Amino acid sequence: MGSGKPERHSKTKEKKGLSLRNPSKKINFKKKTGINKKTDQSKNEENQNKSEASTPASASQQLGFFINEFQSANGVQLSSIELESIKETCFVELSQESGQDVMALGSHMKAAFGPSWKQVLCEGKLVEGIIDPGSPAVLIISTSALRSLELLRGVRSLTKECHAAKLFSKHMKVEEQVAMLKNRVNFASGTPSRVKKLIDIEALGLSRLTMIVLDMHADVKGYSLFTLPQVRDEFWDLYKDFFHQRLLQGHLRICLFGPTPSANGKEFKGKKEESLMNK
Structure with missing residues (x-):
């Protein structure tokens, strides 16, 4: 044992x-x-992919991307004359140092307007014959009311004297917005459908409008201003009715705020050159 x-x-x-x-x-x-x-x-x-996506697109890339989106969404082919009129200078090239976070939007706007930024974007008094009521210098367009408010946070430091106009339908009546637009407005932020309605009833003016900021950031479901079906159609209706001719005439600049596929810009460059050669 x-x-x-x-x-x-x-x-x-x-x-x-x-x-x-x-x-x-x-x-x-x-x-x-x-x-x-x-x-x-x-x-x-x-x-690395996130870093590349956060890098602001060049004016050339923005031009190519925007034209491709316009033609695809509307089923049209712009003429060579129209293509010649839409130049790279029509697009705001954002600083790479500031990035594309919402809180950097104010810095980008200052840079875009140069030495006159304080006079154009901050002052709050109407000037007869020069500063009309309800006519913003900058119009920010996004997919939703929530996103419109988020983008306004980025320019809050510029709107202390002259409050920004909130142009969306959620929790806001048209009558309230009409009353708001009887004052000076430097910044306005909203959704395509409500912006178009306020222009149609002549409450929102365009006499001072020199820049539209188009929010390219995707929501939690992956949709953006150019991909969310109903909002996309409403935006292009708004653009064709009120912005396209101003862009062709050189009176309006576009700021694509957010990730912009650079490949489309390269693809379009060849198409544009081909179109001009066949003119």
């Missing part, structure tokens, strides 16, 4: 020793290490 116990004890030790030297454990460890390496690599790729 006494001699059996040590033998069982020695077998247990032997089994433990074998388990510690089990080569399969080392193989598993290598596999796990490989998975971690792949995970790190994918994370690096994601961070």
Whole structure:
């Protein structure tokens, strides 16, 4: 009886020793290490993609992207004369240093308006014959009321003396907005349908409008101003009715605020050159 116990004890030790030297454990460890390496690599790729997406597009890329979207959404082909009229200078090239976070919008607007930014964007008095009531210098267009408010946070420091106009239907009646637009407005932010309605009833004026900011950021479902079906159609109706001719005449600039696919810009450049060659 006494001699059996040590033998069982020695077998247990032997089994433990074998388990510690089990080569399969080392193989598993290598596999796990490989998975971690792949995970790190994918994370690096994601961070790189995010960095590229956050880099503001050049004026040339914005031009190409916008023209492609316009032609695709409306089923039209712009003539060579129209293409010549829409120049890169029609698009605001955003500073790469400021980024495209909402809170950087105010800095971008200052840079876009140059030395006159304070006079145009901040002052709150009407000037007869020069500053008409209800006519903003900057009109921000986005997909929803919530997003419109978020974008206004980015220019809050510029709207202390002259409050921005909120032009959307959620929790706001047309009558309230009409009353608001009887004062000086430097910034207005809203959705395409309500903006168009207020222009149609002549409450929202365009005499001072020199820039439209189009929000390119996608919502939680991945939709943006140019991809959300109903809103997209409402925007292009608004653009064709009130903005396109002003752009062709050089009276209006467009700021695409958010990720803009650069590949479309490169693709369109070739089409534009081909169109001009066949003129």
